[in-house]
Amino acid sequence: MEHTETHITDYRVYGWVLLALLIFTTITITVTWIDLSALTVMVALIIASIKSFIVLRYFMHLKFESKLFTVFVVMVLSIYVLVIALTFFDYLLR
């Protein structure tokens, strides 16, 4: 029940994280100029996932918090992805 030791993140870390996020934003905009046809959605989602991973890990402090939080996040996202996948058993195979 003890307090977890507080972790103070340096300002510069957030600066770098912001820079990384902006770079990925630039990438995701740039790839729309290239015609990837069927892969477009996939690429956009992959880049968005990388960006959210960074936000979750650094801005939302999952890296420094109790591992329990990470376990929960992974669990929730997995359940959600499975629900979508199961729904598409209907929509893709109708």
Added chain:
Amino acid sequence: MAETIAHSYLENTGKYKGILAWLTTTDHKRIGLMYMYAMMIFFIVGVLLGELMRLELFRPGQQFYNAQTYNGIFTIHGIIMIFTVVIPGLAAVFGNFSMPIMIGAHDVAFPRLNLFSWYLFILGAAIALSSQFLGNGPPDTGWTFYAPYSTQTHTNVVAAVFGAFVLGFSSILTGLNFIVTIHRLRAPGMTFFRMPLFPWSLYATAWIQVLATPIVGITLLMVIAERWLRIGFFDPSLGGDPILYQHLFWIYSHPAVYIMILPAMGVITEIIPTFAQRKVFGYKAIALSSLAIALVGYFVWAHHMYTSGMSITARWVFSLLTFLVAVPSAIKVFNWVTTMYKGSISVKPPFLFALGFIFLFMIGGLTGLSLGSLATDIHVHDTAYVVAHFHYIIFGGVGFAFFAALHYWYPKMYGRMYNFRRANIAFGFLFVGFNLLYFPQFVIGIMGMPRRYFDYLPQFTLGQQISGFGGLLLLIGIILMIANLASKRGAKAPDNPWGGSTLEWTIPSPPPVENFHELPVITGEPYNYE
């Protein structure tokens, strides 16, 4: 602190007196009772609406009121019973009253949020009930609000839907509170695997509440937007898909069945070892099966939709997954029965209700398998067979478990005993009445009686009349039970009337305000009777 500890939670010590002291309380025990009183009122309203339906169905043809009224009655019966009685049900009442004591905590993690949940519950119920009196008449969609009818009917669907949305919010906050409570406030030494099994089932329930309810929340908002703004998600004339509504609805509403039944199973798991004076058989199996039910229960929703027109592959995939849920459910039943084996059983009212639960739940569960299997479901889909099945689970299961829990924790709640003989008689009426009411529905369902029908063919008359008679017995049973519990003549209850082994039996009846003067230190597993 030592001063307040002497007072029972039922005495008013704060600055308010009387009803205000209750309405401003943050004590988990009082909030539990407040849920119970509110739910009792809703339950009685729901029961009376049910009896009204039985009255109308006593003979073929129109008897007392017309078909549109019948549609309104079965809709509001469903909304009241599902959203305001069985979904909050055991978790809100006994989860609030007993769980913090059982894990050795002074209160839940967020007491004020807990009170707020109760107010949301009352607000949501009030909005849902207002749908009966405001706008263009009572909604007639059934509690499932299936699109596209729900987006087109002129009845007052929006109020009912918005009420359900608010009730969902209340449910989410209760779940959130319980997860944090169980993670953070267990007594020193109480590891997860030293925790009693009712809190375990609540933990699994709370996760479903948190992870499934938002989906129905957004879906209900979509229905409102569809009605007001024609967004077209579920409207084929604008390119939408009504079956998508069914997907979204059941992604929540099937797990919601486990929100109802898991705490019921948890209560039974408390009662059986206490009255058999035996260590519960397969503690870890029961604990983990709760999580397994919660998890697998999330992926079986489309077994409600075999006849909706979804893809063949989806049908068999969901049928397969549905059968998986039977495994952890069966683990629990086997473990309850095995716990009783060679126990020194004392058949007191809570135990009697628990046995009733096991019997009825088995019938409900096994008929659930024939509905989960694709081929047989096509035959009995949307017939009275389905009505019988889910009443066996929801009333026979959740309802009887609720009554069992009530008779089990009543001495702790009020510090008084009740009359056992009268409780047993009430049980007799309830059990016989219940089976007479719902079993014939299986039979006429297989014969072809559709559900939600106002009228029927003459060959179903006998079955409907047996049901009507059973409904009367059931009503008598409910009145007898409530009269017995409401009587104030019972003897003073000892701290541990049943010889239970969990923490709530170590403190006075009724419990003091903060439950424990000093937090207990747990050194071993629960249910140590040997």
Added chain:
Amino acid sequence: MEMHRDDLGAKLGMWIFIFTEILLFGGLFLVYAVMRSHYSDEFHQAAHQLNAFIGTVNTVALLLSSATVAMSITAVQKGEKRKAVLFILITLICAGIFLFNKYFEWGHKFSIGLYPGSDMMVGLKHGYILFFSLYFFMTGLHVFHLIVGSIILTIIMVKIQTGSINAEKYVLLENGGLYWHLVDLIWIFLFPLLYLIT
């Protein structure tokens, strides 16, 4: 009874609340996925109608605001009160930019008669109707969260100023920050799915 403080418990509660928010939007993303798979081409074409430039400006504003909220926690931890207030102020200004852009974006669509239920909208091709319905529903719900988040952050800013949030006790700021990052997370998915895939 003196209240015992449990920061980890409070954060756990906030995270669980965030899960419910993710799944709330999750329902909409599911609708989006189903509709997109069915009306793939029309979704592509309809996305041309949205201004990717405004979308990009808003993305940058939200990313910057997220970073400054995170930095304000560092500032409070270090006891640098003025910096903390300043960081939150920047966040709120970014939120203002976002709202400003959104107002004109929506306003333009309304002015040409493109809004849910309008005669023009109902007359469009099915894929277009669903795309714009989803656009209004999703960005609308997102903006609602952004406004709520701004109110929360304003309260937090005042509390930092008055010192009730300080280096010893700042879990409220952390939770407010988590909520703000959620708003950002949702936008990270909304932006490419609505504006970019053309």
